[in-house]
Amino acid sequence: MEQPTNLWRDAWKRLRRNKLALAGLAVVAFLVFVAAFGPWLAPHDYLSQNLDLRSVPPQAAHWFGTDDLGRDVLSRLIYGARTAFLVAVAVTLIAVGIGVILGAIAGFYGGTFDRFVMWFTDMTMSVPQLLLVVVINASLKQPISTWMETQYLASLNPIWRNTMLADFVLVFGSMALISWPPYARLVRAQVLSIRSRPYVTAARALGLTNRIILARYVLPNAMGPLVVAVSAGLGTAMVLESAFSFLGVGVTPPTPSWGNMISDGLRVWTNSPHLLVAPAAVLAVVTVAFNFLGDGLNDALNPKGQK
Amino acid sequence: MTQTLLSIKGLSKRFDLRAGAFGQTAITVHALDDFTADIRAGETLSLVGESGCGKSTTGFCLLNLHRPSGGSVIYDGQDIAGLDEDAMRPFRRDLQIVFQDPYSTLNPRMTIGEALSEPILFHKLATKAELPARLAQLLADVGLTPAFARRYPHELSGGQRQRVAIARALACQPRFIVCDEAISALDVSVQAQILNLLLDLQDKYGLTYLFIAHDLAVVRHISDRVGVMYLGRLAELAPARDLFARPLHPYTRALLSAVPEPDPRAARSRQRLEGEVPSPLNPPQGCRFHTRCPLARDPCKTKVPAWREVAPDHRVACHAVTGKDQTNWETP
Amino acid sequence: MTALLEIKGLTIDIARDNGPARVVDGIDLSLDEGESLGIVGESGCGKSLTMLSLVGLLPNRIKATGGKAMFAGRDLLKMSSRDLRKVRGSEIGFIFQDPMTSLNPVMRVGDQIVEALVYQKNMAKPAAMARAVELLDLVGIPAPAERARAFPHELSGGMRQRVMIAMGLAGHPRLLIADEPTTALDVTIQAQIVDLVRELKDKLKMSVVWITHDLALIAGLADRIAVLYAGTVVEDAPVSVIFDRPTHPYTRGLLASLPTLAGAAMARLPSIGGTPPEPGRRPPGCPFAPRCAQATAVCQTVPRLAPVPGSDPRHRVACPVVLQELT
Numbered sequence: 001m002e003q004p005t006n007l008w009r010d011a012w013k014r015l016r017r018n019k020l021a022l023a024g025l026a027v028v029a030f031l032v033f034v035a036a037f038g039p040w041l042a043p044h045d046y047l048s049q050n051l052d053l054r055s056v057p058p059q060a061a062h063w064f065g066t067d068d069l070g071r072d073v074l075s076r077l078i079y080g081a082r083t084a085f086l087v088a089v090a091v092t093l094i095a096v097g098i099g100v101i102l103g104a105i106a107g108f109y110g111g112t113f114d115r116f117v118m119w120f121t122d123m124t125m126s127v128p129q130l131l132l133v134v135v136i137n138a139s140l141k142q143p144i145s146t147w148m149e150t151q152y153l154a155s156l157n158p159i160w161r162n163t164m165l166a167d168f169v170l171v172f173g174s175m176a177l178i179s180w181p182p183y184a185r186l187v188r189a190q191v192l193s194i195r196s197r198p199y200v201t202a203a204r205a206l207g208l209t210n211r212i213i214l215a216r217y218v219l220p221n222a223m224g225p226l227v228v229a230v231s232a233g234l235g236t237a238m239v240l241e242s243a244f245s246f247l248g249v250g251v252t253p254p255t256p257s258w259g260n261m262i263s264d265g266l267r268v269w270t271n272s273p274h275l276l277v278a279p280a281a282v283l284a285v286v287t288v289a290f291n292f293l294g295d296g297l298n299d300a301l302n303p304k305g306q307k
Numbered sequence: 308m309t310q311t312l313l314s315i316k317g318l319s320k321r322f323d324l325r326a327g328a329f330g331q332t333a334i335t336v337h338a339l340d341d342f343t344a345d346i347r348a349g350e351t352l353s354l355v356g357e358s359g360c361g362k363s364t365t366g367f368c369l370l371n372l373h374r375p376s377g378g379s380v381i382y383d384g385q386d387i388a389g390l391d392e393d394a395m396r397p398f399r400r401d402l403q404i405v406f407q408d409p410y411s412t413l414n415p416r417m418t419i420g421e422a423l424s425e426p427i428l429f430h431k432l433a434t435k436a437e438l439p440a441r442l443a444q445l446l447a448d449v450g451l452t453p454a455f456a457r458r459y460p461h462e463l464s465g466g467q468r469q470r471v472a473i474a475r476a477l478a479c480q481p482r483f484i485v486c487d488e489a490i491s492a493l494d495v496s497v498q499a500q501i502l503n504l505l506l507d508l509q510d511k512y513g514l515t516y517l518f519i520a521h522d523l524a525v526v527r528h529i530s531d532r533v534g535v536m537y538l539g540r541l542a543e544l545a546p547a548r549d550l551f552a553r554p555l556h557p558y559t560r561a562l563l564s565a566v567p568e569p570d571p572r573a574a575r576s577r578q579r580l581e582g583e584v585p586s587p588l589n590p591p592q593g594c595r596f597h598t599r600c601p602l603a604r605d606p607c608k609t610k611v612p613a614w615r616e617v618a619p620d621h622r623v624a625c626h627a628v629t630g631k632d633q634t635n636w637e638t639p
Numbered sequence: 640m641t642a643l644l645e646i647k648g649l650t651i652d653i654a655r656d657n658g659p660a661r662v663v664d665g666i667d668l669s670l671d672e673g674e675s676l677g678i679v680g681e682s683g684c685g686k687s688l689t690m691l692s693l694v695g696l697l698p699n700r701i702k703a704t705g706g707k708a709m710f711a712g713r714d715l716l717k718m719s720s721r722d723l724r725k726v727r728g729s730e731i732g733f734i735f736q737d738p739m740t741s742l743n744p745v746m747r748v749g750d751q752i753v754e755a756l757v758y759q760k761n762m763a764k765p766a767a768m769a770r771a772v773e774l775l776d777l778v779g780i781p782a783p784a785e786r787a788r789a790f791p792h793e794l795s796g797g798m799r800q801r802v803m804i805a806m807g808l809a810g811h812p813r814l815l816i817a818d819e820p821t822t823a824l825d826v827t828i829q830a831q832i833v834d835l836v837r838e839l840k841d842k843l844k845m846s847v848v849w850i851t852h853d854l855a856l857i858a859g860l861a862d863r864i865a866v867l868y869a870g871t872v873v874e875d876a877p878v879s880v881i882f883d884r885p886t887h888p889y890t891r892g893l894l895a896s897l898p899t900l901a902g903a904a905m906a907r908l909p910s911i912g913g914t915p916p917e918p919g920r921r922p923p924g925c926p927f928a929p930r931c932a933q934a935t936a937v938c939q940t941v942p943r944l945a946p947v948p949g950s951d952p953r954h955r956v957a958c959p960v961v962l963q964e965l966t
Binding site: 197198199201202203204205206207208209210212216217220221 | 370372392395396397399400402403404406407408411412413414415416417425426429430472475478479
Binding site: 464465494495498499500502503521524525528547548561562565566567568569570571583584 | 681795798825826828829830831834852853855856879892893894896897898899904907910911914
């Protein structure tokens, strides 16, 4: 009888045999590395313009060429990776946090709270993400920027000049607030099924408190599918960030984002195709990598699903 | 006569299920109806019956793992039926349970040592310093070496896991253990080992068992008294010797005759019970066994038979039985 | 009597990450026309795999790697999957343990039997339906015409198992293999099913192989019993011989540890120490030796089935130690 046991070690063994997932893992690891050490890796300042070298194709000094303002594309891609990764991690962390807490409590205790959470989850899921972000962008962004400007003028503290702060807190905060429902549902379903396992009943029979049972008996056993969902969720959040930035409701230029680089590149692609190809290719590779990794984790953590 | 450990009166459990798109139709399952019996200190009381008879529900309700819908369970002079978790906690130490499925009874993420330490530390039954010695003692009690403390459940066989589950129950130093089909899922050659272990521990620690099983042959060997249940109700309760030698309730007789005997000659001629157990969603009126009972008469269809002591310490719920070896239909 | 089924030296391997693991190691078994054979063993002893291998229903990664299985003159192990499909159902019927998961939940039970008949016997649908109702009647289902229109979940466990038996009988097989068909059922229902299979065997003149872990159950059913342990047959004898003079230490231990309703009630049952080895982790030599009180140096070599002197001519046991004592 094979049991899902030393889950992580077994899963790693199975993952290692899956070449696609390993490739995905490598790309993701590289992305994390680039995002973490971006400022040291980038060959140029992502903002410095060299008007003598505008829209040049890839060459020795600029591996991926320069854009129409003469900025180094590679450096902007590297900083774009920082943006994408930061957004993805922040959005996913907040969403997972909300989802796990609500889902676990709803699934474990059931009753009225469960019904309320499920109702709230369904409500939230019915809000179209794009629409919400556009609405927030249109209604709240301007007043907040104005308010931050006045704060800056009053205090002269440079933190109020940071537009990224407004972007993140507003747009991606709101994104996080509507992307928790899948996590909540997943965790609730897991907890519901684990709650009735004999070892949980045994823990109750031992007199342990609900908090101990939830933390030590239920949640650790619910982690497998959550890890898969988080891996897929990170990829999705990155694509979403790019999509919003592409549409002009995400990160505000000049902060580099793959989305607004693609959007800029689209306008000039007949003359300078590299401006479109480079960010689009990077986005595609990273997205595919996250999907491969997610699939691989899924197979590794749920070996029974395989043939 | 020995002391009563648990006095159970009228214990009942109903499960309300909701059906229909809006949960508008409520279906009630009568899992346990009016269970009345005393469990005596130091004895093994067994409950037998077919699936859906309420034997496991009885065990769960006694320990408040299912909240009973009615009735009382007096332990140590206090009614513990329906206590909430916090009020129940002090009693949990004394009243323990061992489950059927050795593969899911242990948390797969905890080593055996962690699993056994949990109740000891939680109930402050030993200090951190005393813990290793206590663990070794517990493992030795169930016939395992101290090295098992570092292992994970998946590294153990079914029998070993069940030993650990027993050790976990013992960790609380209980007085009473519900063995809920504790050996049913084990291999034949391992069942006897675990059974013997349970009996040894009973002698050593003066434990009282409620032994829930469907295998009557096993029950005969280890029980002091046996209760036979059918569709949520007790049909008969008697000392094991009496029950197996002189079963009074027609269901008990049918059940006994259905047990396969390891004897090729005896096995081929036996009386058979017709039909199947009715659904607990819609149990028959009157005596719940009347739809399959060879003795059933009119009163059985309307009147619930009384729970009566028809011989010393031998109780039966049947209109047809008035005394030992007697069936009386003239005066129902 | 001629042998209907003869298995010789059957080996079955599981493909594991670190190479194949042997789970069935050289099983020899034979079954006569009209005979019923009980195969008894604990979980993981290979009793089900042995029978599944005959009809080509082994799970993925598990393969019969050696030996032969002659059924009515043909080697089942060498047959193409197409030919096997024909044998399955029409010559060898199968009943599984869990009728709930073995029946298609979204199909009426009558239609499931009809499908088997149309496929195996090329019957026309109306004739097949009439035959399906007959079969349901044969297995003791009351109001068979109505029950044929029921879905599996509308039937009780016992009724579902009767439907499974009806499906197993649909092709009028010469051999019916029952894989623990009563394990999921209550005792009173189990007794009904055992009686039913015994009656049907006589009525339809079939051979029956009944796989079980329950020695007591098989006592009332089988003509002959083969006891399996860790992928080998350790003892094979007529049913009365097994119960009257069990010879292999494992059979003896198993019978001694079996609680009964007759005889003296003793609190402590004699038990076999240790646990059966996991499938594919058989100890070298006699697989039972690590748990055997009588084990000697001889037991380090794999024992072979040999006739027991002074016993029934069909009584064979794989234990040189007890054989030595008897001669």
